[in-house]
Amino acid sequence: MIGDCNNYVVGGISELYLTEYDETYVPIYSSNNVIQRLEWVTRDWYEIKLNTAVATYGQEMTTKVQNGIYYDEKVEIRIPRADNQKWRDLVDILTKKYIIVFRDNNGTYFIAGYRFGMDVRSYQLADNQYVISFLGMHANNLPTFIESTYVLSNIIVCPTPSPTPSISVTPSPTPSISISSTPSISVTPSISVSISSTPSISVTPSITPSISVSPSISLTPSPSTVYSAAQINVVNDASDGYQIDTVYIGSSGFTPSPDFPYQPADNGGGTSPAGPGTYTVTVGLTGTGTGYNLTIIDSHTIIQCENVTSAGSYVFTNVYLSSMATCYIILSDGACI
Numbered sequence: 001m002i003g004d005c006n007n008y009v010v011g012g013i014s015e016l017y018l019t020e021y022d023e024t025y026v027p028i029y030s031s032n033n034v035i036q037r038l039e040w041v042t043r044d045w046y047e048i049k050l051n052t053a054v055a056t057y058g059q060e061m062t063t064k065v066q067n068g069i070y071y072d073e074k075v076e077i078r079i080p081r082a083d084n085q086k087w088r089d090l091v092d093i094l095t096k097k098y099i100i101v102f103r104d105n106n107g108t109y110f111i112a113g114y115r116f117g118m119d120v121r122s123y124q125l126a127d128n129q130y131v132i133s134f135l136g137m138h139a140n141n142l143p144t145f146i147e148s149t150y151v152l153s154n155i156i157v158c159p160t161p162s163p164t165p166s167i168s169v170t171p172s173p174t175p176s177i178s179i180s181s182t183p184s185i186s187v188t189p190s191i192s193v194s195i196s197s198t199p200s201i202s203v204t205p206s207i208t209p210s211i212s213v214s215p216s217i218s219l220t221p222s223p224s225t226v227y228s229a230a231q232i233n234v235v236n237d238a239s240d241g242y243q244i245d246t247v248y249i250g251s252s253g254f255t256p257s258p259d260f261p262y263q264p265a266d267n268g269g270g271t272s273p274a275g276p277g278t279y280t281v282t283v284g285l286t287g288t289g290t291g292y293n294l295t296i297i298d299s300h301t302i303i304q305c306e307n308v309t310s311a312g313s314y315v316f317t318n319v320y321l322s323s324m325a326t327c328y329i330i331l332s333d334g335a336c337i
Contacts, residue, residue, distance in 0.1 A: 012054065012055070012104065013054075013056060013057060014050070014103050014104065014105050015102060016050060016077070016101075017102070018046055018101070019098065025040050026039040026322055033140060033145060035114065035146045035147065035150075038099075045101075045154075045155045047156070053079045055075065057075050058073070058074050059073050059074070059138065060074065070138065071137070071138045071139070071141055072138070073113070073118075073135075074134065074135050075112060077090075077131070079132075080130075081128050091123055094120045097118065098113060098120075098134065099111065099112070100112045100113055101146060103151075109148050111144050112134075112144070113134070113136040115137075115320065116137050116318060119134065229273070229274065230271070230272045230276070230323055231270075231323070231327070232256070232272050234262060234330075237267075237331060237332040238331050238332055238333055239264060240289070241287050242286065242287030242308060242311070243262060244260060244283065244284070247281065248281065249272050249274045254270065255270060255273075269326075272321050274321070276322035277321065278318055279321060280319070281316045282314070283296075283314045283316075284313050285312065285313075291333060292331065292333060293308060293334060293336045294306050294329070294330070295329075295332065296319055296328070296329050299320050299327055304319070307336050
């Protein structure tokens with residue numbers, strides 16, 4: 001059952017924005033569970049105008065990995081069946097993985113999908129409404145806040161996705177045309193322009209204008225801070241049995257100081273060979289024995305743990321690395337808790 005978040009998301013969702021997810025985005029926190037801004041955002045934000053639609057947010061507790069509990073967060077958009085065109089437009093557009101920012105009816109802004117993205121999991125007809133469901137994984141049982149100053153200055157100044165652009169015309173000796181993504185038509189004095197899925201143009205009186213085209217919105221990301229690669233510390237705290245031979249960040253080998261292999265009681269560190277982002281980390285062990293565990297604590301302090309039962313490669317997915325916090329890889333005695 002979807003968890004009740006009404007104590008935080010007050011009275012439903014009044015505004016909803018989204019951008020295509022990219023694992024290189026870096027959330028900067030102003031306090032616990034509050035994001036001040038997102039760095040390295042290179043894609044446009046779009047608003048889904050709700051109008052007759054209703055959007056809701058909820059969470060469901062699920063165990064995702066060995067180290068503990070994760071939560072599925074879900075955003076639903078319900079569109080009345082009579083508004084069939086809006087439904088078809090969204091189905092055509094929403095084909096990627098997204099980060100979603102929304103405002104509740106109390107004026108508070110929240111963000112969902114900023115770590116792993118949110119997938120469009122279903123399009124269905126239920127209770128005489130079209131339902132679009134976004135689903136993503138979250139490590140907290142509370143929705144994450146995002147500061148309104150960032151939303152107002154970086155997100156709300158954004159286009160609304162539409163399958164057909166609109167044209168705004170102000171005739172002059174050299175008329176100009178500006179293109180945006182929000183369907184609207186303005187004509188002065190006697191030129192009428194209509195654009196739909198089957199474009200048609202009527203002009204009265206007959207003139208041959210010269211036309212210059214310029215997008216009405218231009219978004220050029222300009223991060224205020226550039227974050228370098230993460231610091232990674234590797235510790236072999238096992239009493240005996242295994243040594244750490246290799247660590248790979250994605251497909252890139254990690255070289256600490258001092259270099260591998262690390263026998264019991266050895267430790268060292270270095271800079272990640274890859275920039276900020278979410279990676280698969282593979283740790284290679286040699287040795288024998290049982291009763292050991294291999295733990296990774298990433299730059300978001302998310303813990304993943306694998307019980308070590310034999311030599312080989314141990315793979316950890318969705319490990320977030322950035323210079324905000326050191327990532328730790330620890331081999332130690334005992335089983336995962």
